[in-house]
Amino acid sequence: MKKFVNDPRQFVAEMLKGVALANPDTLRYVPAYNLIMRADAPRDDKVSVIQGSGSGHEPAHVMIVGKGMLDAACPGDVFAAPPMDYVLETSKLLATPKGVLHLINNYTGDRMAFDMGKEMAEAEGVRIETVLVDDDVAVADSTFTIGRRGVAGNFFVIKVVGAAAEAGADIDDLVRLGNKVNSVTRTMGMALTSCTPPAKGSPLFELGDDEMEIGVGIHGEPGRRREKLADANTIIDELLEAVVTDLPYERGDDVALMINGLGGTPISELYLLYGRAHEQLAARGINVRRNYVGDYCTSLDMAGASLTLVKLDDEIVKGLAAPAEIAIRTF
């Protein structure tokens, strides 16, 4: 296993310790619940916004806790939703008179943990509302499954909701805003390689030298189909077609475009993909007004990328443009 790891069972705890040590003034770390929270939270004058989900998606979500973003994140182990009591304790710790907002990626495990945690926290008097994120177009929204997955698009929901929460918005308005952003956000991802969970020690699936997986999620689960490896333009065109036609995004639309790396892809390649995507959107008459290139929501060390579009309006742009300060930063 080519990873920086000591005891695999301590992987998440040791990573969180690093995040905490790197941000002593702004973050607080509660090891018992894998909890990273703003040092200044909870604040009576704002709703606390929290995210759960499994680990392995860094910087989501523990590294995007901060001013104008999340108030706390309480991840489970790698690719495992947090146990219910993490959610419960986090909700209680972050409780404010204005309430606690749960942002949940739409997965069975996460939903159950947050449902149960919410019920128990409410029993102790915490006001909680929920926004589900389900931006992944790779999963057909069939009535037979739990529905679409939440993937890299959750960044935009967090950013816009986080900005509004910072500005003092009420919880009902945050729910409306979060649902609105989610409703105009679509993502499609693909993998060039599998990923290796520390505890497993070997790749989750095998991919031939000339193969790729189209429509992967962010947990190393295989995608919708395996294809022959193609060049970058062909790949990005396929992701773009799936995303654009889904909402659909139309001629004249203003959008935010994200090229998200899955953890093992260098930023040089992401910008190469960005260039193609930007040009192809322009050719469709769709205007990229804001762009995001980098690792936002990863699948451990997977080489691969996802493409996200958000249809913009003034309210969403305002939230995206608002200042924010998080653990990961360049300077």
Place this chain on the structure above:
Amino acid sequence: MKKFVNDPRQFVAEMLKGVALANPDTLRYVPAYNLIMRADAPRDDKVSVIQGSGSGHEPAHVMIVGKGMLDAACPGDVFAAPPMDYVLETSKLLATPKGVLHLINNYTGDRMAFDMGKEMAEAEGVRIETVLVDDDVAVADSTFTIGRRGVAGNFFVIKVVGAAAEAGADIDDLVRLGNKVNSVTRTMGMALTSCTPPAKGSPLFELGDDEMEIGVGIHGEPGRRREKLADANTIIDELLEAVVTDLPYERGDDVALMINGLGGTPISELYLLYGRAHEQLAARGINVRRNYVGDYCTSLDMAGASLTLVKLDDEIVKGLAAPAEIAIRTF
């Protein structure tokens, strides 16, 4: 080859196009010289600071062009110093009455290209000064070789010099400052895997499943020695020992600590390494006052990391803390 690439010969050009399209207001792209420059450069009231080097180290250097950092970068092809005329034309385009500062990582190819480019630009009336970066402790500073390599530590030289240039410092002062930062900066890197240049299409070297390379540079060249793969703490302790004892950094020193990813390592692992390094420095009585965790200077898709220390004084801290705006950003 598990990379996002079309024609490998267009890899750098297509990446640069992406960077330019993503930053239309702040950057200008001159394809003929692989040149990414600030849209507002050159400015009569400031020295222009430029970097060359090969490509494959992104975000260094094309993605760290911007306010308070570089005024321009003109990379060569992957791992190849820029041809001399890139340096010449970039120097001429960026010429200002206050002069042009060449920041050069200490490699034969880069030095020759910049030497020749400088000579020819000076013949056309451009004032040019040079600062060499050579922070890599893996290379013994032998009189038989060209000396130490410039690696991830170049970020700190650029940051401090860039801030001072932005504030209007004269070129002689920038040279002094650059040399000073370089003189207190040390780096040591290691690789878990090799990297794959797009034009080669296969890894530069083969590393067994249970092996790692200690003392690698940033061009996929093998390191000083191959060792049996160790756990994260053992690795970071070895890097730290080499770096700390070299300057040496001593009890009571204030330092900046960078854990730099080499391109294929997820940020979760980098923070795990950061936590250990921070604690071990504290145990030595060395105070981490500023920290940097992420991909700053990569070797394509190599899984690996380097550790950099900078000994801080008030002047360096001022430069590091100054605001800057570059192409890569989260929001």
Place this chain on the structure above:
Amino acid sequence: MTGNPMAQAEFVVRTIAQTAVANEKYFGDLDAVVGDGDFGYSLARGFEVVLADWDTFDRTDVATFLRKIAVVITSKVGGTSGPLWGTAFLRAATTAAASPDLTGGTVVTMLRAAAEGIQARGSASLGDKTLLDALIPATDEIARQLELGSDAPTTIRAAATVARTSADATAGLEARRGRASYTGERSIGSVDPGAVAVAVIFEALADAWPTAS
């Protein structure tokens, strides 16, 4: 294995816990095929705590004991399995509270309550390719053996056989719940890890029963 209901409950829970810990890698590898590979890890970490804290659980009665186990599972197991298995133990505990004697009939009722809890919590039905596809048939088989008048070892062995056959048969199903469902038709051809875990647990119970009784 007659008489003392608490000893019986302890035996079953301990066997489940030991089986979960012993099969961490196996269950994880099964989950890696079309899932995300964490099933074995999640289950093992939770049941490790059960074993570590074994002596501390309140043993006032079977219901209390099972409720304590449920709390550990629910609070220490992440992923989908924590809430599902926690709910199963909790529902079984509630049934045990109503009929503390732990007859064969009570056991069937407890297992049905557990399955219903999982169904409710995960909105899954028989045939969705989940652990229910082993648990429900095995429970039905226990009920059938009790009607036939079989003794405990015969009953549990028959349940194990049905659980295994049913778990194997999940290979033919398309996943409709859990991480595996995202792969759609590609989930056909591999067995469901949760169902296999149920089969392995029943087999371990059948294997251990004579010595324990």
Place this chain on the structure above:
Amino acid sequence: MTGNPMAQAEFVVRTIAQTAVANEKYFGDLDAVVGDGDFGYSLARGFEVVLADWDTFDRTDVATFLRKIAVVITSKVGGTSGPLWGTAFLRAATTAAASPDLTGGTVVTMLRAAAEGIQARGSASLGDKTLLDALIPATDEIARQLELGSDAPTTIRAAATVARTSADATAGLEARRGRASYTGERSIGSVDPGAVAVAVIFEALADAWPTAS
């Protein structure tokens, strides 16, 4: 291959260029062993431009022609090789300007000038494991063959043989210049890509000579 100096210069340059392009992968793989693998790529991209622009170069005289080639190499080849090979062509051009007849003696002087240019530009000496370790012995051999009164084909073949032997012998050296030097003792055991390139070029010249002459 007698008489017209321009035809001779064109033949040599074209052969070098074609050899560089044809061996891109081979040279690159050699550079990957202890270097960074870009040597073949850098050389091929530059000489590709030489071939593409072939008809446009000013052919007023050999010196002018070689100077144009030098400009292309210096401005289009990156890495260490651009400045080194560009300098070599430039110095050869300067020598040719002084003795436009291109006798055997002139060729030796041109090659010595080229080697000195490389030495000066790269601060490398014989034995540092660079292309000089093939270029200098091969030049010496040409001088020796001229003294012996050998004809051109014999001379160039002898030079090729020496270049190859010398290139092979670089495997025993520790690199003191270029990227390979950072690996220290680990560079021992593999040949220097630049030296091999020189050998392959001399061999190509020897192979092509009869047909061209």
